[in-house]
Amino acid sequence: MKREQSKKYFWLQRLRILSQAGFFGLFFFLFLTTHYPGQDYLTTTVERFFHLDPLLALTTIIASRLIVAALLLSVITLVLTLLFGRFVCGWVCPLGALHQFFSFIFKKSRLLKPRRDDQMSLAPKYFVLILVLAAAIFSVNLVGYLDPLSFLYRSSAVFVSPILNLLLSQSGSLAYAVGLPGLGQTLGQTKGNLALNSIFQNALLIGILFLTAVLLNIWKERFWCRYLCPTGALLGIFSRFNLFKLRINPEKCIDCHLCSIHCQTNARPYPSDGWRSSECLYCETCAAICPTGAISFPIKFQKEKITGVDLSRRKILLTSLTGLILAPIFKITAHRQRAHPALIRPPGALPESEFLEKCVKCGECLKVCPTNALQPALSEAGPEGVWTPVLVPRIGYCEYYCSLCTQVCPTGAIRELTIEEKIEVKIGTAWIDKNRCLPYALGKSCIVCEEHCPVSPKAIKLIRVQTLTPDQKMVSNLAPFVDVESCIGCGICENKCVVLDLPAIRVSSVGEQRSPENQLILPIAEEPEQF
Amino acid sequence: MQRRSFIKSLIIGGLATRLSPELLAQPAHPELAVAQGETPAAITQAALKILGGMEKFIGRGDKVLIKPNIGWDRTPEMAACTNPEVVRALVEMSYQAGAKQVIVMDNTINQARRCYVRSGIQEAAREAGAKVLFTDENRLKKMSINGEWLKEWDVFQDFVEVDKLINVPIAKVHSLSRVTLSLKNWLGAVGGNRNQFHQKIDQAMVDLAAFFKPTLTVLDAYRILFRNGPQGGRVSDTKLMKTVVAGVDQVAVDAYGATFFDLKPEEIYSLQLAQSRGLGNFDLEKLRIEKRAV
Numbered sequence: 001m002k003r004e005q006s007k008k009y010f011w012l013q014r015l016r017i018l019s020q021a022g023f024f025g026l027f028f029f030l031f032l033t034t035h036y037p038g039q040d041y042l043t044t045t046v047e048r049f050f051h052l053d054p055l056l057a058l059t060t061i062i063a064s065r066l067i068v069a070a071l072l073l074s075v076i077t078l079v080l081t082l083l084f085g086r087f088v089c090g091w092v093c094p095l096g097a098l099h100q101f102f103s104f105i106f107k108k109s110r111l112l113k114p115r116r117d118d119q120m121s122l123a124p125k126y127f128v129l130i131l132v133l134a135a136a137i138f139s140v141n142l143v144g145y146l147d148p149l150s151f152l153y154r155s156s157a158v159f160v161s162p163i164l165n166l167l168l169s170q171s172g173s174l175a176y177a178v179g180l181p182g183l184g185q186t187l188g189q190t191k192g193n194l195a196l197n198s199i200f201q202n203a204l205l206i207g208i209l210f211l212t213a214v215l216l217n218i219w220k221e222r223f224w225c226r227y228l229c230p231t232g233a234l235l236g237i238f239s240r241f242n243l244f245k246l247r248i249n250p251e252k253c254i255d256c257h258l259c260s261i262h263c264q265t266n267a268r269p270y271p272s273d274g275w276r277s278s279e280c281l282y283c284e285t286c287a288a289i290c291p292t293g294a295i296s297f298p299i300k301f302q303k304e305k306i307t308g309v310d311l312s313r314r315k316i317l318l319t320s321l322t323g324l325i326l327a328p329i330f331k332i333t334a335h336r337q338r339a340h341p342a343l344i345r346p347p348g349a350l351p352e353s354e355f356l357e358k359c360v361k362c363g364e365c366l367k368v369c370p371t372n373a374l375q376p377a378l379s380e381a382g383p384e385g386v387w388t389p390v391l392v393p394r395i396g397y398c399e400y401y402c403s404l405c406t407q408v409c410p411t412g413a414i415r416e417l418t419i420e421e422k423i424e425v426k427i428g429t430a431w432i433d434k435n436r437c438l439p440y441a442l443g444k445s446c447i448v449c450e451e452h453c454p455v456s457p458k459a460i461k462l463i464r465v466q467t468l469t470p471d472q473k474m475v476s477n478l479a480p481f482v483d484v485e486s487c488i489g490c491g492i493c494e495n496k497c498v499v500l501d502l503p504a505i506r507v508s509s510v511g512e513q514r515s516p517e518n519q520l521i522l523p524i525a526e527e528p529e530q531f
Numbered sequence: 532m533q534r535r536s537f538i539k540s541l542i543i544g545g546l547a548t549r550l551s552p553e554l555l556a557q558p559a560h561p562e563l564a565v566a567q568g569e570t571p572a573a574i575t576q577a578a579l580k581i582l583g584g585m586e587k588f589i590g591r592g593d594k595v596l597i598k599p600n601i602g603w604d605r606t607p608e609m610a611a612c613t614n615p616e617v618v619r620a621l622v623e624m625s626y627q628a629g630a631k632q633v634i635v636m637d638n639t640i641n642q643a644r645r646c647y648v649r650s651g652i653q654e655a656a657r658e659a660g661a662k663v664l665f666t667d668e669n670r671l672k673k674m675s676i677n678g679e680w681l682k683e684w685d686v687f688q689d690f691v692e693v694d695k696l697i698n699v700p701i702a703k704v705h706s707l708s709r710v711t712l713s714l715k716n717w718l719g720a721v722g723g724n725r726n727q728f729h730q731k732i733d734q735a736m737v738d739l740a741a742f743f744k745p746t747l748t749v750l751d752a753y754r755i756l757f758r759n760g761p762q763g764g765r766v767s768d769t770k771l772m773k774t775v776v777a778g779v780d781q782v783a784v785d786a787y788g789a790t791f792f793d794l795k796p797e798e799i800y801s802l803q804l805a806q807s808r809g810l811g812n813f814d815l816e817k818l819r820i821e822k823r824a825v
Contacts (some may be wrong), residue, residue, distance in 0.1 A: 036644055448729050498726045
């Protein structure tokens with residue numbers, strides 16, 4: 001028999017690799033360019049990627065009981081999947097591309113040795129999907145933790161970006177040290193222009209999870225896509241027709257099993273009646289690798305169903321129940337009842353419960369924040385709010401003329417604001433700690449917070465205070481006094497306070513405009529004029 | 532120049548010096564130039580002309596650093612940062628005087644890129660051919676300030692590695708130092724925890740000004756900030772003075788600048804400190820001041 005690999009599928013495979021590289025490149029390019037562009041409004045953002053993600057749309061719509069218009073774009077993805085199967089996973093998804101790349105590396109380096117007949121169940125991702133959807137019914141939006149786009153963007157923002165920044169800074173320092181000031185200057189200016197954020201709380205955990213996801217490819221090829229990805233599972237369910245159907249020409253097939261061994265997602269191309277169409281990503285590996293060119297994907301109109309995936313009705317029911325029972329646990333914590341003082345949300349953030357329903361923890365706002373102020377929350381927002389954005393004034397402050405975070409949010413958890421609207425938004429209130437404030441506590445002069453207050457007239461007023469010092473001298477100094485009505489809670493005062501460890505002026509969430517409850521001053525209607 | 536005319540002028544020059552040596556002596560340029568007029572560029576040029584032209588300060592091949600105040604993310608109408616047209620004029624004049632390279636930079640308070648863009652300074656300076664740089668932490672070096680209070684501090688090397696340094700502050704009020712003019716502008720040339728300076732702000736300003744010793748100081752008072760300083764936020768916090776004050780003596784420049792805020796120089800503590808240290812002279816009565824309207 002003539003042994004010859006298929007040229008057509010060899011080139012199709014190359015095309016697929018090109019497509020993956022292209023989409024990954026686009027994603028990463030958009031990631032890097034999501035920062036202050038030298039004008040107030042962004043023109044290109046990575047948002048569109050998110051808008052095409054049907055799982056993000058579905059959970060957000062279920063959880064918030066609202067149709068987010070932009071997310072309806074994901075219907076395109078669904079229709080295409082309905083007709084052609086999970087090609088989006090194989091050709092478009094940037095996280096899929098990353099996993100594919102590392103699987104390839106691990107295979108080449110013999111760390112990953114794919115087995116001939118892998119029996120590991122492909123079902124877990126479907127259970128993840130069911131859990132996420134069940135929780136969404138209770139308005140708990142968990143999709144962001146394992147949604148591929150959110151996962152990739154968040155990991156890039158919190159983990160990759162600080163490392164890139166550090167690399168730029170260190171290589172700049174090295175360039176100066178070895179007498180290359182020109183290069184040092186270029187690197188320094190690039191750093192200034194890229195404005196990568198350099199510090200994130202929780203970066204270690206998010207980084208370790210990201211590395212784990214990558215390293216799992218040593219165990220199984222495209223581990224994430226096979227076993228974990230809920231978006232992949234949703235697309236698997238929607239791949240009903242798979243118009244291009246796998247076919248093995250029995251006359252050419254030499255039963256070598258190469259196709260099944262190297263199938264990226266264990267979709268089992270051989271024997272062809274066992275083909276798991278809902279797992280097939282159309283990567284064309286099997287058709288390209290087949291030594292006799294026996295595999296092809298002719299068009300055939302016939303319905304498909306999920307086969308070869310261990311999804312018993314009992315298990316599905318059990319998972320749904322678990323989801324329904326687990327979801328309320330996320331909500332029965334104290335943060336629901338009383339606002340957390342450190343839970344300062346970005347300007348434009350919806351009221352807390354609506355915010356949590358919509359936020360998918362993608363980290364776009366964390367990336368774009370020019371002062372690194374927005375941080376992934378730890379416990380401030382309760383268990384369902386882990387990794388949602390929270391403003392930490394000790395790290396950065398809310399830049400007065402900036403509304404970038406409101407422009408990039410893919411789900412509208414942060415409402416889009418113009419600069420004019422944004423400067424009116426109060427996100428918290430500053431409080432002076434007189435026991436630490438220099439003029440009050442030490443009788444020393446300092447008006448740093450007042451100087452930095454961006455509001456005009458300033459929300460930090462100055463009063464004269466007398467402080468008795470141990471030598472019985474009265475010293476008089478100007479000291480800050482916060483006007484709670486005009487303070488917008490931007491946090492620049494706390495950020496610039498010279499008391500570094502625990503600043504003498506601190507912002508807490510009270511008074512935040514978005515919350516009807518977390519208020520301080522009762523607004524009393526003015527007396528009607530007497531006639 | 533033709534050889535013949537060169538020899539001719541050589542002979543004439545030689546004769547002239549022999550006959551009247553005072554011809555070679557510096558013409559008595561005023562110590563302070565105050566120019567007033569409609570456009571920031573024109574009054575900047577006029578002020579320099581009064582002082583004898585930029586050529587007096589900048590030589591052929593000089594590397595020049597112009598240090599405006601780009602501290603805040605504010606537009607020129609807010610008068611929080613130096614007027615971009617003043618900076619542009621200075622860059623142009625420096626090149627005309629033969630500068631090899633002109634750098635414009637400042638250690639900003641708000642995000643650097645934002646301040647550079649919104650102040651208009653980046654665009655103006657670049658159009659005039661200047662290299663506009665962000666400060667880079669890799670360029671910080673602990674240096675001996677040798678001040679009364681500040682002994683050593685982290686200084687951006689860009690500001691000390693140049694031949695000529697021009698300070699271009701804008702006139703604003705400040706709650707602690709009362710005014711922020713040229714002396715206070717030096718806080719933007721250093722790194723570290725600058726906000727600690729406020730514990731003895733006047734001394735810190737003088738220590739830094741004495742350390743940096745600029746070639747020339749040009750105070751932008753085209754639009755001054757008289758309220759809500761040092762960053763303002765409303766046009767109503769500003770006042771049009773349409774003036775530029777220039778001089779070599781930074782204390783004298785600030786002394787004149789104080790008058791925009793109806794303050795006497797002796798009311799400004801930093802000026803007292805500066806004068807007693809011998810940094811300059813704030814006695815406006817004794818200074819040779821030339822005013823010109825354009």
